[in-house]
Amino acid sequence: MEDEVDRLVAAWRRERPDLDVEPLEVLSRVSRLARHLDRARRLAFAEHHLEPWEFDVLTALRRAGTPYQLSPGQLLTQTLVTSGTMTNRIDRLAKKGLVERLPDPSDRRGVLVRLTDTGRDRADQSLAGLLAQERAILGELSRAQRAELAGLLRQLTAPFDNIPG
Amino acid sequence: MEDEVDRLVAAWRRERPDLDVEPLEVLSRVSRLARHLDRARRLAFAEHHLEPWEFDVLTALRRAGTPYQLSPGQLLTQTLVTSGTMTNRIDRLAKKGLVERLPDPSDRRGVLVRLTDTGRDRADQSLAGLLAQERAILGELSRAQRAELAGLLRQLTAPFDNIPG
DNA sequence: ATCAAGTATCTTGACATCGAGATATATGTG
DNA sequence: CACATATATCTCGATGTCAAGATACTTGAT
Numbered sequence: 001m002e003d004e005v006d007r008l009v010a011a012w013r014r015e016r017p018d019l020d021v022e023p024l025e026v027l028s029r030v031s032r033l034a035r036h037l038d039r040a041r042r043l044a045f046a047e048h049h050l051e052p053w054e055f056d057v058l059t060a061l062r063r064a065g066t067p068y069q070l071s072p073g074q075l076l077t078q079t080l081v082t083s084g085t086m087t088n089r090i091d092r093l094a095k096k097g098l099v100e101r102l103p104d105p106s107d108r109r110g111v112l113v114r115l116t117d118t119g120r121d122r123a124d125q126s127l128a129g130l131l132a133q134e135r136a137i138l139g140e141l142s143r144a145q146r147a148e149l150a151g152l153l154r155q156l157t158a159p160f161d162n163i164p165g
Numbered sequence: 166m167e168d169e170v171d172r173l174v175a176a177w178r179r180e181r182p183d184l185d186v187e188p189l190e191v192l193s194r195v196s197r198l199a200r201h202l203d204r205a206r207r208l209a210f211a212e213h214h215l216e217p218w219e220f221d222v223l224t225a226l227r228r229a230g231t232p233y234q235l236s237p238g239q240l241l242t243q244t245l246v247t248s249g250t251m252t253n254r255i256d257r258l259a260k261k262g263l264v265e266r267l268p269d270p271s272d273r274r275g276v277l278v279r280l281t282d283t284g285r286d287r288a289d290q291s292l293a294g295l296l297a298q299e300r301a302i303l304g305e306l307s308r309a310q311r312a313e314l315a316g317l318l319r320q321l322t323a324p325f326d327n328i329p330g
Numbered sequence: 331a332t333c334a335a336g337t338a339t340c341t342t343g344a345c346a347t348c349g350a351g352a353t354a355t356a357t358g359t360g
Numbered sequence: 361c362a363c364a365t366a367t368a369t370c371t372c373g374a375t376g377t378c379a380a381g382a383t384a385c386t387t388g389a390t
Binding site for chain 4: 051053081082084085088089092107108109110
């Protein structure tokens with residue numbers, strides 16, 4: 001089955017036969033698929049009255065395990081947003097009663113963000129919904145293909161995640 | 166080499182051993198890699214004084230071939246943004262002299278967006294830069310692996326691109 | 331002890347995006 | 361031909377994000 005990137009690549013080969021556009025076969029698909037996933041996630045979370053950005057922060061805290069707290073800085077590396085954005089997100093989640101800010105006892109510059117009980121419940125509920133949706137999207141692929149795909153993607157993400165970039 | 170998603174998945178398995186989080190191995194990597202790519206693209210285009218969104222619109226027109234014009238609607242499906250966003254993008258590109266709006270002769274509701282000569286040059290220059298960067302990112306992978314990856318990703322994108330979703 | 335450099339978080343202003351609705355035109359049915 | 365419905369684009373208000381800089385504290389070297 002053809003996709004939009006096949007059309008895009010064919011168009012470039014016609015218009016710019018002098019260039020090797022093969023990298024687009026992989027990376028344009030990654031970018032476009034991510035945008036489709038964003039939209040799908042927005043719909044899936046709407047049932048739980050959660051925005052994708054709220055999910056990202058709440059689940060990062062949920063994954064940390066008891067007592068469900070992380071510094072803003074740790075949340076940055078997990079969510080790939082800037083510090084200004086994270087300050088704003090924490091403000092809004094705190095106003096909704098889903099997280100609370102605590103002073104970091106070991107560093108007076110620092111802050112710890114802790115999930116409230118309500119926040120924890122919302123995280124748990126919405127995660128199940130997301131996984132169901134993702135399973136449907138991956139339905140096309142066999143288990144072996146998913147493992148293959150995950151492995152190849154890891155090779156691309158690892159440099160970004162490990163070298164501070 | 167481990168990446169952030171390996172850590173994320175391990176954390177879920179510890180915290181929610183009742184759930185099967187295997188879908189995240191693929192789809193969280195796609196989302197995170199797309200964010201890394203966005204940042205990298207922003208840097209790469211900075212040399213050409215172009216924003217990623219400008220690149221997306223200009224190259225869609227460039228790919229169309231002479232006379233380098235498409236309707237706003239066609240640009241929507243290629244760039245995956247809403248109509249309000251596209252109106253705004255065209256306004257700003259027109260103000261910078263990179264595109265111009267023409268009435269569609271065959272449909273008086275419609276408009277055609279045409280690349281100016283300057284716009285065409287900017288598109289061509291920045292494409293070469295992007296490809297160089299993407300080749301570096303894909304450097305980890307053999308040619309066969311890239312083909313494998315592209316094929317697996319196509320299976321995921323095709324439903325989104327073909328069923329109007 | 332002091333001070334420079336580093337780190338953690340927050341503040342601010344500019345800007346791009348979205349969703350919903352408005353407007354104008356096109357198309358199909360009877 | 362009239363009308364209901366569909367389509368193409370634009371308008372507008374709300375919101376989330378970013379980059380750059382400010383502030384407060386910590387760390388390491390002397």
